[in-house]
Amino acid sequence: MITVDYLVVGGGLAGLVVATRLAEDLDVVVGVLEAGQDMSRNPDVQTPANYYKGIRNPETDWGFFTAPQDGLNGRRIYLPRGKGLGGSTLLNLMQLGRASAVEYNAFEQLGSKGWDWAEFLKYFKKSEAFHPDSEDITEFGLNIADEVHGKCGPLPKIMPPRVWPVHSRVMEAFVSVGIPFNADPVGLFFLSEPNQPTLDDAPKNDGANAGCWTGTTAIHPGQHTRASSASAYYEPNRDKSNLIVVTGAYATRILFDPKESGDLVAKAVEYHKDGEIHVAHATKEVILCTGSFKTPQLLELSGIGDKKILDPLNIPVIIDLPGVGSNLQVLSHYHRPFVVPIYIALEESAEYMTTRTGLLSSAPMSAFAFIPLSLIPHDRKILDGANKLDFSGDPSASAGMQRAFQMQKEWLMNRDVSFLELATISSYLPNTRALPLEGRNYISFVLGLLHPFSRGHVHIRSSDPFDSPTIDPRFLNNGTDVELFIDAVKLVRKVVNARCIKSAIVRETAPGPAVQFDAEIIEYLKGNVQTIYHPIGTAPMFPREDGGVVDESLKVYGTQNLRVVDASVIPLQISAHIQHTIYAIAEKAADIIKGASRSLSFSSTLIQRQPQSSAHKHIIGRGLLKQRRPVPESWTNAKRLTAGLPLKPPVRRGNAVRSLSPVPSPSASPRPPSLSTPSGSHSETPSFSGSSAPSVTPPTAPVLSTRGSFGCTDAETGEFVGYISKDLNAFGQYTRTTDSTKRLVLEIDLDAARLGPVDMMAINGGESNYPFFGGVTGFSSTNPNLSPSSSNYANLCGTSQTNPGSPAQIWPNTFSEYSGDAATWRYDSALGVYPQWINLDGSKPALHLVYVPNADMFSLTGSVEAFRASFGSVTQCSLSFVPTAASVPTPTTSVY
Ligand SMILES: Cc1cc2nc3c(=O)[nH]c(=O)nc-3n(C[C@H](O)[C@H](O)[C@H](O)COP(=O)(O)OP(=O)(O)OC[C@H]3O[C@@H](n4cnc5c(N)ncnc54)[C@H](O)[C@@H]3O)c2cc1C
Structure with a gap:
């Protein structure tokens, strides 16, 4: 059953x-x-x-x-x-x-x-x-x-x-x-x-x-x-563990709970597959989508229809509904x-x-x-x-x-x-x-x-x-x-x-x-x-x-x-x-x-992909999942997701504690205890965008760190999407919030940034094991490089520290056998703070930021088109970094 x-x-x-x-x-x-x-x-x-x-x-x-x-x-x-x-x-x-x-x-x-x-x-x-x-x-x-x-x-x-x-x-x-x-x-x-x-x-x-x-x-x-x-x-949902598709299943009848009083409750559907009769049960609803010719047929076979049609065929009428067909x-x-x-x-x-x-x-x-x-x-x-x-x-x-x-x-x-x-x-x-x-x-x-x-x-x-x-x-x-x-x-x-x-x-x-x-x-x-x-x-x-x-x-x-x-x-x-x-x-x-017909959200159907399985060939209901044999602790979350099991907390590395302490800045200048907008060298609300990475001139600013948060706008409509939130989703990725009190506060060491892309530290949230704000290559990425033509992507997650200017580091994580983690931030006096991934060969791809509403996460990719083609539609965003002293982020028209 x-x-x-x-x-x-x-x-x-x-x-x-x-x-x-x-x-x-x-x-x-x-x-x-x-x-x-x-x-x-x-x-x-x-x-x-x-x-x-x-x-x-x-x-x-x-x-x-x-x-x-x-x-x-x-x-x-x-x-x-x-x-x-x-x-x-x-x-x-x-x-x-x-x-x-x-x-x-x-x-x-x-x-x-x-x-x-x-x-x-x-x-x-x-x-x-x-x-x-x-x-x-x-x-x-x-x-x-x-x-x-x-x-x-x-x-x-x-x-x-x-x-x-x-x-x-x-x-x-x-x-x-x-x-x-x-x-x-x-x-x-x-x-x-x-x-x-x-x-x-x-x-x-x-x-x-x-x-x-x-x-x-x-x-x-x-x-x-x-x-x-x-x-x-x-296609983008094919591997979702909570979506189970049985092909070759020919439905023949809807089954109802024996009527006591009031409206009937549909509880199951009888279907034929491979010459055998099966029954699939529904705890909430049965939804008929068999088209204009087969829907009336199924209703009538189930006893819902015009009595004058059903009586001569000896089909007991359970709802006399002459409009059927x-x-x-x-x-x-x-x-x-x-x-x-x-x-x-x-x-x-x-x-x-x-x-x-x-x-x-x-x-x-x-x-x-x-x-x-x-x-x-x-x-x-x-x-x-x-x-x-x-x-x-x-x-x-x-x-x-x-x-x-x-x-x-x-x-x-x-x-x-x-x-x-x-x-x-x-x-x-x-x-x-x-x-x-x-x-x-x-x-x-x-x-x-x-x-x-x-x-x-x-x-x-x-x-x-x-x-x-x-x-x-x-x-x-x-x-x-x-x-x-x-x-x-x-x-x-x-x-x-x-x-x-x-x-x-x-x-x-x-x-x-x-x-x-x-x-x-x-x-x-x-x-x-x-x-x-x-x-x-x-x-x-x-x-x-x-x-x-x-x-x-x-x-x-x-x-x-x-x-x-x-x-x-x-x-x-x-x-x-x-x-x-x-x-x-x-x-x-x-x-x-x-139950949400009034709250329209343009959500895509994208989720983390899992390996192809034959699960969709066989219906696996809740009851069945509960009876499964015990699962080895070593299973990755990808396997666990496929099997419908609760996920392990987002621990990405065996030696997580390895690099928690910030790299000392080359100038060894002491970091000011609390920092606001660096003065003089850039605007109050610096922001950057562009489809290609700018060439960066090391700033001549004094040694400084700066604190702030990121606001995000829809690059196509200019609408405010929200802030990057201090809260993580179930997969350890940073989410979105419109509540300014829940903004993720970050700190970038400008001095270290002179040497190239550098880590940003999460101050008020995120993940204590991985306190740096960076990218972790997505589960279905085929390698850690982001490039103009590929759909590979990096989710904004907590990472451990990387040296300034170093490429993505390869580690296994709870989702797959490897992952590329990297520091992805760069500072420029004119452009402010912006993401910069470094590929394994040292190249620095142009980056785009997308927000994936359904998974509530942000990803960096080298190609929005390729990303969309693989995973469905998402919101392309522009980011603006707002130092803490400044007020609410000004939406920018610039685009990642
Ligand atoms: C040749 C052709 C050309 C068309 N061209 C256009 C066009 O250019 N533009 C346009 O707007 N529309 C076009 N249409 C119409 C459009 O595609 C259909 O109106 C639309 O797909 C109907 O959607 P539906 O969900 O009602 O049914 P369908 O898309 O037909 O889906 C019904 C599904 O139910 C399954 N099913 C049926 N009975 C059972 C059962 N007992 N058990 C299990 N599964 C069952 C079927 O196999 C099917 O997959 C065309 C249709 C055809 C056939």
Whole structure:
């Protein structure tokens, strides 16, 4: 029997976000059951342009089909869904987008308090790291509203590393047919060209995503590999001992405590692994994250759902919740391939493999137009038809669904809400009319209906958990969706006929020029419409009386501790590629679960790394850990952490007492008993920064020591991060405080500093065995050198003394077989006190200081980029040393 505190079912997008965020609390054990395997390091998964290789591959794709669709000539549509750690983020096209404020505010208007644009914005920012450079800004004409983008989240958001050669012509063509250019599709709605149609040229900060723009993508910068929830959230936490991931574990049922009275308590989940049935127990909560198709299936298999569905299948109903599986909304799209005479060298693949550049480094889509109907000529029939659509007679339409439906009708003429999407894909998307010809190059226009009026459902068809559920989106089951599509088809023809792009296109392969009349277009649509991969709504967040399945805390009605966190809680379709919204939902869910939804902290998920273990293959709960055999005293803390054991106190050396006494200063001048700011030679609040170490002229100041503390500011935002605290974390590293009375007070011997980098002594705290303030190379560092390209780092810890100017000393410590300890401080009369590491060969690398919120520690590294790439996002800081006589530190703009 195995037991964890939080049991997350489904290690997909939302599952891994929730699990890693919950596991930030080292006092809880989080378990994840994932049916698929760990595929995130597979080269095909990682290569952005190879996204299609995962589709229809049973290892990474569940490969669902819809029920036969009446609106599509009875066709069954293929519905890919990601399987494995990362879920559908293993297969997706990596587009990151947001819908408009109006649409997020609708969540609240539909009855879920606390779910509005402001709240979504908070979590969009928490999840992402966006750092467009000047080249991006010029190339894509960006005008970024900084306040709506996050900088420190785990999920990288970048502009496409490389765009398809017709990208700019497509953008121009969009503008030429009246779709305004949007310079920041999640921030401001700037319209650049004075002669272009104008929606609004005032800043809005409300997500305004209408217009045409270049899509941002979830790709790791530099390495240009796919950023999935597995690579962005799980990878930095892979070895955490309180995060236990079981792959190949197919959950089949949620088990509850026998009901006595009141709401049910979920206590365990039954799952199949390697042909055997297991049970995982949860002491606090079970969190369902199995996606829009499997979540309703699991609820129904567990007896939560519509009695009318469950009774005939002989599944005892434990909570009669008719909303389960009822509100399915799937975007439909169809695509139109065009032949383009642009040659793509076959060497692209080789280029990517060797330099991580070229077309394979990018997602295959880049130019997008999101179009509110009011922006384009549209058939009056659309509005008339929509007004006539009525759901009230449909017995499966809950009050919540009807209100959402009504809202959607009202949005038809809302100039902020896009109904159509046009996107280009740099390849041939298959269709029934024509096959791609060898040696030809294609561009496909994807036409998406962003707010389909059709509503469908997902329900189990038997009590066998291995039976796929029936998925019926009812594509094009109403005239309005068809009319909208017809307008989209006509619009694309206008786009490709625009003067700026016409010459780049040889011909339309499908449907082809023969298809012109509406009736012909409808026939073509019926034969070709597919899905855009954004199913939502099958466990909707509505009030219970409105047919909801979860409340605003994402808790399933009738339960005390079962939540749903995935795309199925979204109550109505939004005009955006949906993954970023799900990241935001999962981030918020984690805060709700932690009971801290209001105290947002941009914490990274970084912790000390431990050696790779197979622990994540087998769930190890608390009970099991307690029964482990006794552990040798000699185990390092790394091993102990992996085994979930309490850590030993941070003793780093066998001969710790070796060098406690300060080195006498060369001049042998007596040190003044209490020292304040040295006079004359430097400013009151000296500070230094810079990405490279300055050349240091020995000061001519008199022999002095000086006392003071370090204040720290966020180098990117200029916000005050706090002081370096006198208190240590569990690993013996200096922490941060905003309480000035808890500042670490340090003393530097300026006389000794004339000889080169020197120790600083901790006066009021830290560690008595290691009273010097310096760097200790991090556990996962591969050697004690810090260099411009490596992610090696040194944590600010107590050290023993090193001679002025000497390189890092190598010692074993409680974490690993070796560690580099060094004095890292230097004094300059103009620059004040600043860190200076010395590598083994005597070189002095440029240093950057980062604050790692989750581990509450500061680290020095030679490369913030490399450090972030290895460990996730952190705050890059600037330091200012404030002599004790001075008042509160003045934040500096200088950067480490
Ligand atoms: C081909 C494709 C392209 C897409 N392109 C984009 C895009 O470019 N931009 C965008 O924004 N969105 C895109 N999406 C959509 C986006 O990826 C999904 O909406 C999102 O990943 C859904 O997140 P989720 O957490 O709800 O589910 P998922 O990410 O699908 O995760 C569900 C997880 O649960 C696991 N699971 C299911 N059942 C069980 C069970 N019984 N036991 C254990 N584990 C189980 C699954 O294996 C999976 O890992 C795309 C999707 C697809 C399929």
